[in-house]
Amino acid sequence: MRRDSFGCAVAMVMFAGCSTVFEPQQCAVDKDCGGGLVCELRGGDPVCVHPEDAPLVIGQSAPISGTNQALGTGMKLGIELAFEEQNALGGIRGRKLELDFRDDAYTPELAEQAARVLVDAKAMTTAPRCPTTTTPAVAGQEPISSTGLERGPKAVLAVLGSVGTPTMVRSAPVVIETGTIFFGAFTGASTILRDDKAATCRSYIFNVRASYAQEARATMEFFKKRGVVDHRHVISFDQNDSFGQAGYDGLVQGYKEVIGPFPGSADPTTPIVRFRYTRNDDASVPAQADAAESYLASLLTGNTSVHNVGIMMTDTYGAGAQFIHELRTWQYANDSQQGTLDKANRLKLHFSNVSFVGPNALSERLVALGSVATPSGQRPFTDSVLVSQVVPNYQSDSSEVIASYNRLIAMKGVQPGFTSLEGYISTRVFIAGLLAHQGPFTPDALVKTLEQLPDLSLGLGASSGFSPANHQYSNSVWGTIIEPDGSFRNLYFWSQGQPIQFFE
Incomplete structure (x- = not known):
């Protein structure tokens, strides 16, 4: 009997000890946590967690094989430069930035497949939320889905730096249907990205570059x-x-x-x-x-x-x-x-x-x-x-963003280029939004933060910035x-x- 009582006491002490260590602390923003912890959702509740357990995973689909592989290789390089730069500075208050990359070979079918994987798309029984899901942007193409799609547990926070228009018209509808951010695509097309085809789902689309x-x-x-x-x-x-x-x-x-x-x-x-x-x-x-x-x-x-x-x-x-x-x-x-x-x-x-x-x-x-x-x-x-x-000339411009880009390129020992510069600048704007965001990272919450992002003085023109009514950061063109x-x-x-x- 004594042994049972002792065992019970030990169990209670152990339980109490575990409860003290692992009981989640509620929070609204990172500063509520203290001790180097950050505020993230766990089981739907905002709780304090160690930043190492809360990396920010961002997706990209672009061609690094095929006839036009230089386009995807350049954009991917620019994104990686910005991620590495920010991670060296501590990430996003301790959270590391990670890139989940997929090669789509500049092929629409592969781009759509990649998008579905990146957002971990799950078919629903309800109707789609976005018109672009059932009505293709290009006549003659198949609909993305006849039902709604939702984000799965392995979904990325955002898809960044998608390359190309024919690929975008198949990938963007998947991404925004799931309520995931589609940011900084390497295309100036109006279809979906700058028109009203996506209706209210346009809120998930953010362009950095000027349009075609x-x-x-x-x-x-x-x-x-x-x-x-x-x-x-x-x-x-x-x-x-x-x-x-x-x-x-x-x-x-x-x-x-x-x-x-x-x-x-x-x-x-x-x-x-x-x-x-x-x-x-x-x-x-x-x-x-x-x-x-x-x-x-x-x-x-x-x-x-x-x-x-x-x-x-x-x-x-x-x-x-x-x-x-x-x-x-x-x-x-x-x-x-x-x-x-x-x-x-x-x-x-x-x-x-x-x-x-x-x-x-x-x-x-x-x-x-x-x-x-x-x-x-x-x-x-x-x-x-x-x-x-749609970006300044890295061979002659003296702005801070160009100086940083050239320094990082030199450190990496690779050739500079306008495509990788666009990837770098787009990612710098995206990272500014991440740094400005204070609460748990969800696409819907981040949309509201991005819409308040002002001109970051990156040398892209006086009219730069986002707002609830404007999801295109820059409106400038440089003829070279x-x-x-x-x-x-x-x-x-x-x-x-x-x-x-x-x-x-």
């Missing part, structure tokens, strides 16, 4: 300054999917705003002539280049004028470099057309690529192609090739021209509501 429509507007202002006078002297080279369509729609709108309405003679469906290649298939480019050459020849026929032609390219680096090479080679070829059309002297071509192109990869390919013989001597294939950037050695020189700066400013 804004890039197109800046591009049209540049073309006008270079003597482009009408719609016949504007060409679109674009990818034959939702990415290309986003750029084309922006170009048409930009033309109306900068030049004016299209004349009655313009095609009502395609008022600006366009030549479209197939995604992930650079072999589809030569046929489009041939068609563009025929069109340019028609401009020269029957007159002796000099023609300034603006070519906006909603493309990726491989296709873009090939198209430029084909057109320049044709323009300066010593063929029968040269004698009748004098295309070498009468055509002034201005190539402007959107930021998604992969500026550094494009530059490297054009430099590798060398130069073409012209009546006035050798001309590099980089000549008159621009990229409308590729030099013969592959470097980038600032040509112009454009910001929403301001006239274009040239540096030369």
Whole structure:
């Protein structure tokens, strides 16, 4: 009997001891905890836990294999630089930032699969919360789901730095349907990200970069300054999917705003002539280049004028470099057309690529192609090739964010680039939101914090910042021209509501 009483007493003491050590302390914000603990949800209740047990896991889906792998590799690098930098500073009050990465090879089907895994999507029996779940953003595609989807226990806090428009239109609906944040996608498309297709689910979407429509507007202002006078002297080279369509729609709108309405003679469906290649298939480019050459020849026929032609390219680096090479080679070829059309002297071509192109990869390919013989001597294939950037020029800008990026790149021993810079800047903005947030980390709670994020003085323009009514951080575009050695020189700066400013 005594043994039983003793055992009971020991058990009570042990239970009491465990209760003292492990009884969870209630909290509302991190500072309620003390002792280096942080406030997180456990079993639905906000309690104090050790930060090592509360890492912030962020997902990313991007291509690091396939034709356009440089785009995903760059974005992933930029995110990792920012995560490593912040973790070295103690993370988010002790919480480490972790990246759960999936390679989608710039393929819509793989991107959707990756999104489902990252948010641990579980099918529900209830109706979807978002219109984009049942109504595809691209006509002809299958719905994401006929029922609602919920976040599973292994879901990431947010999906960051998704790469591409055709991939985004399949991944973003999955992410936002589950009530997960879709932040800083590497695309300027309006569809889903900047329009009303997602209805109230738009609250989970945050863009950092300027849109393709804004890039197109800046591009049209540049073309006008270079003597482009009408719609016949504007060409679109674009990818034959939702990415290309986003750029084309922006170009048409930009033309109306900068030049004016299209004349009655313009095609009502395609008022600006366009030549479209197939995604992930650079072999589809030569046929489009041939068609563009025929069109340019028609401009020269029957007159002796000099023609300034603006070519906006909603493309990726491989296709873009090939198209430029084909057109320049044709323009300066010593063929029968040269004698009748004098295309070498009468055509002034201005190539402007959107930021998604992969500026550094494009530059490297054009430099590798060398130069073409012209009546006035050798001309590099980089000549008159621009990229409308949505981040400052890391080769010349002196802002703090650029200095930090260049320092981290040098420490890592890798090459800098505009794509990794965009990944780094987007992640810096995201981390600022994490640092500002004080309570347990849930997507819904973090949305409210992000909506109060002001201009962080990162050098992205005076109108930077988020608000409940504005989920796009930056509205600025930097026009850069590729030099013969592959470097980038600032040509112009454009910001929403301001006239274009040239540096030369």
